[in-house]
Amino acid sequence: MIKWLDGAAIDQDVVVSTRIRVARNLSKYKFPLFMDPKEADGLTNDILDTMKDVLKDNYRFIRTRDLPSMDQEVFVEKHLISPNMIEHMDKSSFLLRDDEKATIMINEEDHLRIQTLFSGFNLEEGWRLCSLIDDLLDEKLDYAYDEKWGYLTSCPTNVGTGLRASVMLHLPCISMTGNINTIIEALRKIGLTARGLYGEGSEVTAYLYQISNQTTLGESEEEIIDKLNKVVHQIINRERSIRNYLKKEKNLEMEDRIYRSYGIISNSRILSSKEAMEHLSNIRLGWAMGILNHENFKDIMELMIDIQPANIQKNFGKDMNIKERDIARAKIIREFILDLEG
Amino acid sequence: MLCDSCGKNEANFHYTKIVDGGIEEKHLCEKCASDNYDFDFDKPFSMNKFFTGLIDSIQETQRDYTEMKCGYCGQTYSEFKRNGKFGCIQCYETFKDKLNPLIRGLHGHNIHRGKIPKGSNERIFLKREEDNLKIQLEKAVKEEEFEKAAIIRDKLRELKIKLDSYGSDKYD
Numbered sequence: 001m002i003k004w005l006d007g008a009a010i011d012q013d014v015v016v017s018t019r020i021r022v023a024r025n026l027s028k029y030k031f032p033l034f035m036d037p038k039e040a041d042g043l044t045n046d047i048l049d050t051m052k053d054v055l056k057d058n059y060r061f062i063r064t065r066d067l068p069s070m071d072q073e074v075f076v077e078k079h080l081i082s083p084n085m086i087e088h089m090d091k092s093s094f095l096l097r098d099d100e101k102a103t104i105m106i107n108e109e110d111h112l113r114i115q116t117l118f119s120g121f122n123l124e125e126g127w128r129l130c131s132l133i134d135d136l137l138d139e140k141l142d143y144a145y146d147e148k149w150g151y152l153t154s155c156p157t158n159v160g161t162g163l164r165a166s167v168m169l170h171l172p173c174i175s176m177t178g179n180i181n182t183i184i185e186a187l188r189k190i191g192l193t194a195r196g197l198y199g200e201g202s203e204v205t206a207y208l209y210q211i212s213n214q215t216t217l218g219e220s221e222e223e224i225i226d227k228l229n230k231v232v233h234q235i236i237n238r239e240r241s242i243r244n245y246l247k248k249e250k251n252l253e254m255e256d257r258i259y260r261s262y263g264i265i266s267n268s269r270i271l272s273s274k275e276a277m278e279h280l281s282n283i284r285l286g287w288a289m290g291i292l293n294h295e296n297f298k299d300i301m302e303l304m305i306d307i308q309p310a311n312i313q314k315n316f317g318k319d320m321n322i323k324e325r326d327i328a329r330a331k332i333i334r335e336f337i338l339d340l341e342g
Numbered sequence: 343m344l345c346d347s348c349g350k351n352e353a354n355f356h357y358t359k360i361v362d363g364g365i366e367e368k369h370l371c372e373k374c375a376s377d378n379y380d381f382d383f384d385k386p387f388s389m390n391k392f393f394t395g396l397i398d399s400i401q402e403t404q405r406d407y408t409e410m411k412c413g414y415c416g417q418t419y420s421e422f423k424r425n426g427k428f429g430c431i432q433c434y435e436t437f438k439d440k441l442n443p444l445i446r447g448l449h450g451h452n453i454h455r456g457k458i459p460k461g462s463n464e465r466i467f468l469k470r471e472e473d474n475l476k477i478q479l480e481k482a483v484k485e486e487e488f489e490k491a492a493i494i495r496d497k498l499r500e501l502k503i504k505l506d507s508y509g510s511d512k513y514d
Contacts, residue, residue, distance in 0.1 A: 031428060034417070135460070148454065149452070150454025151454075154428055160449065217451050321344075
């Protein structure tokens, strides 16, 4: 069950999710990478004391190091915390809002990373909530800020607004028709960037791309978000128009592609992560194009997260090697299909 | 093929080492390879390192920064160049002269125009208002809306008086 995926999603035929985060630091402490775990714990306690007064919503506090390693990975695979949190688990901790739409990460690369996560295309709401939490904390905490350079961050690539706004798009048809590289190049020229499913350094799988702002200084938050908004709208339209074209001109080929994937995932007994993601990507496309009609197909993203290594092991309650995971993955997917076929 | 070290993940890194004339082959997964000291395994290409590497070629070295050290966190300039991360907010002050070209190179700008913390000095808010009015004035003149421009100009004058009462500007 992935709570943050709940709720109405805008433009979900193309957009999977929207994520916003801001980086903030407190003036009186060294940045996390330069603190020892004891100092880091002192800072964490300071922040927690302050937050008690300002955060009215229900948040759960979790120290990364208190989690079994499988559970740490589960949080990462669900996009609730960043992989960096595990790397710095001797210092890091986080507050997770009950609906999982907001996480406040403590001692990641910066003292605070406030993240909001929404399903579908929802930059406005994502930024509204993120900025609101930022304002609440700002009332009590002394943020590191410079008039010229804005919010000071551990890495010069985040200085200024400390904002990373990112939209995860499913772009199978733009990719299939060989147009994706032109788009990625064009994005770079206007200060935006495309990454894979799990952010920086991750491979693009299942035609899922995270488009986000690369630069954080010189534009206001609203300008950054507005630019991303406009560009993503254009990409959505492009993907849709190619889908319409393919549906009109190559319907049989599209059906063939999608039903082949349906056949494979309905019957496989062993499925690697890569193969499963490829076919689920086709299933998602089939649903978005109206070729596959069951409403449960809108939950394909949840299934894509459920079949990630740590989530599988968590689900089966034990450590598994690659082979065991591939068997379990095939089983989870078959059960999903059986469930909707009734 | 599974990783020689953990036996769990698929091996993606294969290498051959010659030790005392004998050949040793190793097959490791990504995680174990990154933990393995035989490798200089630089995980996702680091943009920071790339850019910090450019600082000195962008700007002529006027002083010797090699031994320059942050008084608060103890990071030296060469360490900063290597890992691309600041140790504390004092580093921004310590390496100030070097940062303009670096930050401009990364962002294409070097002045923040986003949010301002609520508790900041009033002057910072006024300065921001002034910057915004200047942009509006330029636009009004360009579009030949001279009445509008005159109103903005008057507002700017009022602001200037207020700002002057705070003393000199930090970054002009």
